[in-house]
Amino acid sequence: MPKFSQSSLSKLATCHIDLQVLFNEVIKTFDCVVTEGYRNKEDQEKAFAAGNSKLHFPNGKHNQNPSNAADVYPYDPIMTIDWNDNQRFHYFAGYVMGIAQKLKDEGKITHAIRWGGDWDRDTEIKDEKFRDTGHFEIMA
Numbered sequence: 001m002p003k004f005s006q007s008s009l010s011k012l013a014t015c016h017i018d019l020q021v022l023f024n025e026v027i028k029t030f031d032c033v034v035t036e037g038y039r040n041k042e043d044q045e046k047a048f049a050a051g052n053s054k055l056h057f058p059n060g061k062h063n064q065n066p067s068n069a070a071d072v073y074p075y076d077p078i079m080t081i082d083w084n085d086n087q088r089f090h091y092f093a094g095y096v097m098g099i100a101q102k103l104k105d106e107g108k109i110t111h112a113i114r115w116g117g118d119w120d121r122d123t124e125i126k127d128e129k130f131r132d133t134g135h136f137e138i139m140a
């Protein structure tokens, strides 16, 4: 059974309990890496400057403590995330969203989850201007 690295665990620990429950379930069957949980001001402005976020601190979902967003990617055995491998990211995101729905239906998490590849949650992915395919967040 796959397990999170210490780095992933410490990042996941900065996230909302629903995100912790969700990804602790996902990791049992789909190996993945948590690259970001809570972002402080410095980290948020870095993400903004790099084009990885559209928001300044403290307006991002990563800026609440605990974080209302987690960035999670499918694990790559050679440890080089291929940022252009949209097919694999989309496969992973569909898996995560299916688990999230199941956990919500079972009352194990209390919030709906939104994926950064389908912000308007209409299940279409071609109508999005900004894609953040490793981003998962709590709906308010």
Ligand SMILES: [Zn+2]
Pocket (backbone or CB within 6 Å): 036, 062, 069, 070, 071, 132, 134, 135, 136
């Ligand atoms: Zn994110």
